[in-house]
Amino acid sequence: MKEVNNSIPSFENKTIRTAWNEEQEEWYFSVTDIVAALTDSTDPKQYIKKMRSRDSELNARWGYNLYPNCHDCF
Numbered sequence: 425m426k427e428v429n430n431s432i433p434s435f436e437n438k439t440i441r442t443a444w445n446e447e448q449e450e451w452y453f454s455v456t457d458i459v460a461a462l463t464d465s466t467d468p469k470q471y472i473k474k475m476r477s478r479d480s481e482l483n484a485r486w487g488y489n490l491y492p493n494c495h496d497c498f
Contacts, residue, residue: 435461 441454460468
C-alpha cells in the first residue's frame, strides 16, 4: 500500500484545499483556492467567472467535481 501525505498544502501562507482519491491514487485541488493564491483576488469565484466568459474553450472544458464534505472546494 502506498503511503499518502495528508498534509494540507499552502502557497504563500494561503491554504489550498485538497481531496485524495484513493481508488485512482490522485489528488484533486481546489481551483478557487489556487486562483485566490496566485492572483490575490478578493473574489476568486468572480475572477474564475470572468476568465470563463472571456475564453470560450476554457468555458467549454470546465467541469465540477463535488465531494460530500467539500461543496465549495471546486
